[in-house]
Amino acid sequence: MSLNKDTPSCTIAVTAQSDVAKPIGSTLGQRAVLPWIGGFLRPYKARVIAAIIFLFIGSLAWLSLGQGVRLMVDEGFLQGNGNRLTEIIFLMIAITAISSSAIFCRFYLMTWLGERVSADIRLKVYDHLLTLSPGFYAKLRTGEVISRFTADSTLLQSVVGSSLSMALRSSVTVVGGIVMMAVTSLKMTGFVLLAVPLVLGPILFFGRKVRDLSRQSQDRMGDLGAYVDESLHEIHTVQAYTHEARDRILFNHRVEAVMDAAKGRITYRSTLIATVMFLSILAITLVTWVGARDVIAGTITSGELSAFMFYAVMVAGSVATISEVIGEIQRAAGATERLIELVDTPVDIPTVAAPAKLPTNVRGQLALKNVRFAYQNTKNEGGKDDLTQEVIRGITADIQAGERVALVGESGAGKSTIFELLLRFYTLKSGVIELDGIDIAQLNPQNLRRQYALVPQESVIFAMSVLENVRYGRLDASEEEVIIACKAAKAHGFISAFTDGYNTYLGERGVRLSGGQKQRIAIARAILADRPILLLDEATSALDAISEREVKQALDRLMEGKTTLIIAHRLATVLNADRILVLDKGQVVASGHHQELMLSSDLYRKFAHLQLIM
Template sequence: MSQQTSPVSSQSSETTAASKSPNTVANDKTATGFDPVSRRAVLPWIGTFLKPYRAKVIAAIIFLFIGSLAWLSLGQGVRLMVDEGFLQDNGSRLNQIILLVVGITALSSSAIFCRFYLMTWLGERVSADIRLKVYDHLLKLSPGFYAKLRTGEVISRFTADSTLLQSVVGQSLSMALRSSVTVIGGIVMMAITSLKMTGLVLLAVPMVLGPIFFFGRKVRDLSRKSQDRVGDLGAYVDETLHEIHTVQAYSHEDRDRELFNDRVEAIMDAAKGRIMYRSILISLVMFLSILAIALVTWVGAHDVMSGSITGGELSAFMFYAVMVAGSVATISEVIGEIQRAAGATERLIELVETPIDIPTVAEPQSLPAMVRGELAFKQVHFAYSNIREGGVEHGGEGDVIRGLDIHIKPAERVALVGASGAGKSTLFELLQRFYVLKSGSIELDGVDIAQLSPQSLRQQYALVPQESVIFACSVLENVRYGRLDATEAEVKQACIAARADEFIADFTDGYQTYLGERGVRLSGGQKQRIAIARAILADRPILLLDEATSALDAISEQKVKQALDSLMVNKTTLIIAHRLATVINADRILVLDKGQLVASGTHKELIQSSALYREFASLQLLTEDAAGLSS
């Protein structure tokens, strides 16, 4: 069994994790192990998710233009009110103009409703589609990927980053587009009203755009770092809560609070720079915009006094100038959110573009209709890459499996024996093709498993791990996890065979009982019997049993062994063994040492022929009749 990794770790490792948290974007690779994504890839990537909804995107843009142009036309209403209403003291004309203004406002409001609805819907839809795509890709990545990356970091990207992207696509991006149209339209209308004053305004544009581009880039970089710090925090929370029993058992709460506080403060430190740059950006843009308006107003007032333009034209110009200034201010505010979304999107792209480390052939072969379960290891060599097995670090230590040649006949019952780190669990992983061989091949019924699709291969195995996996759903759904079409009656039969029905019957809701996250409502033995029932129901030709009765009491163990004996009939069975009772019932025992097969035979044969097996049997096989070893 692999050594459990918990938050109760050395301070030095925690410090290293904090100092090398996934914030540093290097040229070659980020601290998270992901390759950095080109900034130019963000918009096209989002565009691929918008493409299926192009009709709604076009409609939203149309309504955006209608709403913006309607608001811009209000400036002419202001001009008419001043020149043809107030200055000419014409009440009836003023009434007509007011009605016109109300009509334009109604049109604009309707367009705003449609635009807001469509953009918000698109934000939700795009976020949902991105989550579907990311999750689909995550399911294709091997356990090796998750052994190298903390799942809390993945969850943070999957949830927090996609939620931020949803907010930006649905709201901030819409505001930025509307404001951009308003700026362009406002400048055009200002030019129609007065070229001279418009020219003066345009002189101020570079002063406003400069800070937007400069500080916007800074905000994007710092936003990426901030999101990475949040991911690190999520990973730590996931780890401590997952291992809460160990945390509390060792009174590690105070230390965990300190470490959690360090991560929270790291988020604040990363956010300070982003907040500072955003604040500078907004205030600077506002100041420059209002300064430009004030100077242009001063010039315009002199032109009205000289008779160059009318008071209505100056009023209309000022209306457009204020509208443009407000839109520029809006852009400066939302640019920070857009840049944050860009950083979040880069993190999502990194997940989606993570290479699938288990390659598949373009045209996979098919297994026979009736799989016999014949297995063959042919000169198999394998080395982990920074993966732990049995608590022993193998990364950089050479091959874990060295030149293994094993032939297992159909329906043969084989026990794997060896010290921790000998490669027993690794063989289970390789059989299911969770890792790629360094060299050699593994064959199932004469077919190289590398030529099969991973799904069709894994459908031939029923696995009962030492640490039983229980999902946060009902007993019924847990047992039929490997056979979704099973009826409740079939589930019950499997549970009876696994001796699980006796405790399930005591539950108030029976087979509909919710078992809680990771099966917290069950004891270790109950979890194991649920896992065995799952394997019985799956009814697959090959059984992989990793000490499947280790968590059972003596009475339950005897009952489950009877169920397993009937289950193993006509099925190829591989058993990782730590108990003598398991070993002596096997057709053959394989003794592994440092990834090599050193002995093979029955219990009696090995006691006579293998010194390593005798030593292992006397020291590590848990048995009540150890005295019988010498017989």
């Protein structure tokens, strides 16, 4: 198997850590996290309001227990009134029941909102990812995208459904507790408030640090996921070259990078929790000492001091809870920023506001006029995209409707790139490509791509059934039409041999099929699509001699009346072409029939002897 230089290079499993792609966050601005999440909560504002109401009910019910403690001490214990004590106990039980019911409703609603928001974010991110061109995925590894798509949204789900709810509940408890403390004793409340800045200071300082370090930790996790996806996807190559030991070392480096990023976050978060706990307990202890002296002096009653201490403990516990969950919230903020960056990634294939319309019956006439193109995946010394390395250098060609044109040339000559430009996966540096006289840049990309049926050299098989794989070419096709297409592609025989026939699950990337079987499924898909232009990237390269002859017959029928471009590596392919374009270093250097080129083109003659005829 040869490397195809026509497409941008991809990172392989042996990539050193220093070659890790930079996250797109380094080039995109940040947006406010809370307004962004609020946009996803807005459609469910009724549930949000209900959750907030139940949150207040639950918190206020717990706060009212402090007054129950005061009454129990002053009117029960100290007065020796057993009946009054019983009444107060039943009152406290009723308040607890109300609070528990409110907690159930609040927990259910917040957890549901967490799941729903996470699902909506995944839908929005995936919808946007489908609009980004292959050029985006050539720069950012798929594994990192998957990490952002899954791990980051899962973390956000946990925070919205749990941590945020705890933080809100604790905040209400802190405010309500301070109010009730003030009602009980302004003097002692004043002492408590003196400690508030001492507690809030570490929360603000360490919380910001935790957020920044959480973002770094998530980036390292994305790098780790990308490497796992990469090495396991290419496990055949890894094991064939006994590269396991080296991959273990490289994987270990990435695991340690995750650990190093986590150490700082853990340190700051642990310091935050310990500092807040110490300051809170210290404040309670000092205030208790002041309160005990006031009870001795007769300034306040024992019940009031008990109620005050009840509220103080609740406030301290709530502050401790806030300090604990603030780390999770800051982690979620970092993860959300990464998701926002994906959603904010601009679509790199621009579309016009009022796209041109193709005729009802597209003829399939193509014209390339002085087309120039360079992949934007190389960097110059300044770190900016270097567009000087042109892959296509001023190609001009007219392809008539129904014509069969073969593209030949050495690897890296630009053959596959032409296919990608015709499909408008990339934007031209200069020049124009026309379909039936219309500049394809003026067309809606999806409408344009509906005119092409693509059969790549490396056939793409999805993890679904045979029927669904073939129907990928035309979703509204009936099962009978799928079978007819498979018969034309000479695939019906081996499909029928499967236990479940056309309902057979083919496994991830078609692991259950041979190379030739994959190609025939891909050809059947193109036959079923029945589009006016065919792009065949040596569609029979993985077939044996007998199957190749049969499939060629099917392709000949398929190509009738259709404009066909074929990337050719075999003599039989070019002999059947109406015209041959010889490419060299991104330029068309010769054009004509096989016999003409054998006489007029030294490059074609050399190529024919070395590759086509062999």
